[in-house]
Amino acid sequence: MTNVVLEGFDLVKRFGSTVALDGVGLAVGRGEAVAIMGPSGSGKSTLLHCLAGITRPDTGEVRLLGQRVDAMGERQRSALRRTRFGFVFQFGQLLPELPAEENVALPLMLGGVSRGEAVRRARGWFGPLGLGGMEGRRPGELSGGQAQRVAIARALVTRPAVVFADEPTGALDQTTGHDTMRLLVEATRGNDASLVVVTHDPQVARWCDRTVEVRDGRVLPGTGRGMAAGPYSGHDVQGHSGHDVQGRPGHDGPGSLTRILPGGNG
Amino acid sequence: MSGPLGLSWRLLRGGGRRGLLGAGLTAVAVAVSTALLIFSVSANVAFQGRAEREAWRNPVAVGTAAVAVQAVHKDYVRDRTVTVVDLAVLKPGAAPPPGLDRLPAPGEVWFSPALAELARELPAGELAGRFPEKVAGTVGDEALVHPGELVAVRGQAPDSPIMTAAVAGDPRDGFPPTRVADFTGAPSPDAQAYQALALIATVLMAVPLLVFGGAAARLTVARRDQRLAALRLVGATPGQVVTMTVAEAMITAAAGAVAGTVLYGLLTPLLAGIEIGGGAWFAADLWPGVPYTLAVLGAVPLLVGLSAVVGLRRVVVSPLGVARRETPPAMRFVRIVALLAVLAVVPTLGAGSAAGVVAVVLGLAFLAINLAGPWVVGVIGRITAGTARGPARLLAGRRLVDDPKAAWRTVSGVAMTGFVAGFIGFLSPASDLLGDADPATLRVTVPAAQASRFTAEARERLTAAGVPARVEVTGKGEDKLLTVEVGRTAGDGGTESGGGSATGKPAAEKAATGKPTGEETVAEKSAGPGTGRADEAVIDRARTALDGLVPGRTATSAADEERFGVLLLKDVGTGTVVVLTVSFLVAVVSAGITAASSILDRRQTYALLRLAGTPLEVLNRARRAETLVPLAVMGGGSIVIGMFCAVPFSISSVNVGGMTILLICVTLGFAGVIGAGAASAPLLRSVTADPAPRPD
Ligand SMILES: Nc1ncnc2c1ncn2[C@@H]1O[C@H](COP(=O)(O)OP(=O)(O)O)[C@@H](O)[C@H]1O
C-alpha cells in the first residue's frame, strides 16, 4: 500500500452520549479525490476532523504516510495542518481585512516564506483559477464563488499532501457550486494532492474518484477502505483516476489545471 | 413583555452563552463607568458640602442689625491646625450657628469631637490649658469641614479683650471681630479654589468615562450586526430593528448602571478615607444625593442607547452593508484639523482664566484627541501593514486600517490617561518647595508700646510652664515682633536683641554659626527639621503658655505659617493619584473588554484560522501588535498634548516629581494594556477550540 497517503482505522468518537463515529476506517490514496456523503448528523464532519488532526478520536488510529497523527500533541498537529494539509470550509475562512492575495500568501508566511516571495507565489494562482485582476480585492468585494476560489488557492498554495473540504459549496447556488467544485477537484489533482470532500450533492460526488457513504457514524459496506473491488476504488468513479496524475514536486506554482471551466463568476 | 421589547429580551437571552458573555462584558463596562461617573460627580458635591459647612466661620460684616460679634483665628497643635471661633452674643434669641444646639454664653466652649479627643489625650499643658472655659457641648458635624477637624467655639462677653482686639490679617489665618447679622457667612476663596480643581478633575475623569461607555454600547451592536442584518433581510422594518437593538442595549446598560451604583456604594467607605484638605470625608459627603444618582442612572442607559443608534445606522441604511464587508471609506483629515483648532486656543488661556473655561477647553481637547485618534490609528495601520515582514504584523496592520475606530477604542483609555498624566505631570509643583521651615521659633506681633510688658509676661508664663526658651523683641515701628526660641534657656543671650534675628533664623542654625553656648539642651539639639515628639510637646507647651498673651493673636512658627502651602501641595498630589487611578481603571478595563469582545466578534474567523493550523501565538502576537503600536504612538502623543495644554498654567518648570508620576503612568499603562490583552488569550483559546464552528 505504498500509495496510501492518509489512513484511518476503527475511528470512534463520542460527544457525551452521542456516538459521532462508531468504528470508521478510510484510506485515501495519493492524488485521489474521495467524496464523503451522508445525511446531516451522520458524522461526516467529525470523520473529516479526525482525519485532519483537528479532533482526536477516542480510539482508533490516523496515519499520514505511516506517521501516527492521533498520537501527536496539539502543537505538532497544528504544524501538520499548516504544512501538510489544506482546508476549504463553507465560508468564513478568509480574513476580511486582508486583500485576496495576502489571504493566499498567509499560509506561506506562517511557514517562514518572506512576504515578497509569498505574495509572488500567491499571485501565480489567481490567473489559472480565473481570478485575474482580483488580487487586491478584499473578501467582502468578491462574490461567493470567487471567495471560494481564493480559499482553494489558499488551501493549495503550501502544496499540501491532502486537501480537506467540508461542504465547500454549501453556501453557493448550484451552478456556481458545480463550477467551484470541479475547480477544486482539478486543482488538487493537478497538484498531486489528495482530496477529502464532504458534500450533499451527488453531482459533485461524481467528479471524485470514489464516494464513501456514512450513516450513524459508520461507513456503509462497499465504501471506505478494505473493499473487495480494491482499496481505492469506490462506486461512482467518474473516469479520473488519481494514480495517473503526474505530480511535479519542487515547483511552487499551481499545477496543471487542464479542466478549469471558463466563466463561473457566480 | 410583548412587542419589540419582548423580542429583544428573547434575543438577548437567546444569544447563547457567548451572546450572554458579550452582554455581560457590556454590563461590566457600564457598571465600572457608572461607579466612576458617580464618584466624579460626588467629588464636586463633596467639595461643595465642605465649602458650605465651612462658610459660617467666614463672617460677613453688617453695619446695623448685628446680633453677634464673631472672631476666628487659627491655632496650632502638633502638626495640625485648630480653628478657634469666638462668639459674643449681642441680641439673645438669635439662631445659634450650625453645629451648636444653642448660643454660647461667656465662659463656655464647644469642642469638635476630634479636638475633644486630642485635648483628652495630650497633657493639659499642651492643649487643654488653652481652653480653660467650661466645655458645654460638642460641635456638630454640620459645622465641620471633615470628621477629623479641630474646631473650638467659645462664648465671650462683648467687651472681652478678644472681641475688641483690632487684628487685621489674611482670611486664611482668621477674621478680626466682625459684627454679623446671622451665622450664614460666605464660602472661603480656598474652598472655592478646591471646588474649581474638583471640577477640572471631574472633566479629566468623566470624558474618558463617557467615551468608554459609548464604546461599550457599540460593542453590543457590533455583535448583533449580523443577526440584525439577517432580520432586515427577512423583512423587519428599520424601526423594529432599531427599537429592538436599542432596547437590548439599554436593558444591558440599565442592569450595569444599577450594579455600578451598588458598587459605588460599596466603595464609599474606601473613598471616604482619601485625605484632602487635612482630613478624610464624612460618608454622607460622598453620597451625591437622590437627584444626581437618578440623573446618572437615567443618563447612562440613555447614552448607551444613543450610542447604539449611531452604531446601528449602517445596518438600518443597508441590510447588506454588514453582511458584505467592504473597504471602509478613509478617515477624513478634518479630524486632525479639529484637534489643531482646539490646541490653537490653549495658549490664550492662563492662570487667570475662569475654571469653567479651562474645564471646557480641557474637555474639548479630550474630545478632539478622541476624534483624531482613529485617523492616526489608520495611518499607523497603513505604515505597519506596508512595512510588515511577518504574518503577525501584517494582520495587525491590516486590521488597524480596516477598523481604526475599534483599535482606537482599545487604546483610547490609556491615551486619555496619557493626556491627564501629561497635563498634571507638567503642572504639579516640585514637592521640595516647602516643608523644612523652622517649627521651634514662635512669633507674635505686639504693639511697640507694650513690647516690654509682653516680653516680661511671656518669660514669666514660659518659666511657669517649665519651657526653656529665649524671648526677644525685634523690628521697628508701630508693631514689633516678639520672638520665642523654644529650647533655648532664658539666660542664653538675654535681652540683647541683635538685628540679625529679625528674620527669625532657626535656633539650630544660629548655634551652628554663632559661638558655642555650652548649654546644649535636648530641645536645642533637635530644633532643626528632624524635630522629635518630645520637642513637639515642648513647643505645644510653649504655645499653650503663650495662648491669650496678645488678645486675638496666636504665636506661630514659620512651619505653622507654611502649613497651608504644604497641605495644598499634598492635596494636589493626592488629587493627581486619584484622577490617574480612575483613568487607569477605565483604561485597563476598557482595554480588557474591547480585547475580549473583539475575539467574540471574530470568533469564527479565528477558529477557522486555527483549524487550518495557524498557531495561536501568531494570532496573539497580532492582537498585541494591533494594540501596542497605536498605544505607543497615541499614548506618547497624548502625553505631549497634555503637557502642551498645561503650559499656560505652569508655575514652575518641569520637576522630578511630576516626571516620576508620568513615567509610572506610562509604565503602568503599557503593562495594564498588555495584561488586559493577555488576559483574553484563554478566551481566544476557548472560542477557537470548538472543532466545528457554526455560523451563528
Ligand atoms: N462539538 C460537538 N459537541 C457535541 N456533539 C457534537 C459535536 N460535534 C458533532 N457532534 C454530534 O456528533 C454527531 C455528528 O456530527 P457531524 O459530524 O457534525 O455530522 P455531519 O457533519 O454529518 O452533519 C451529531 O449528532 C452532532 O450533534
Ligand SMILES: [Mg+2]
Ligand atoms: Mg457537517
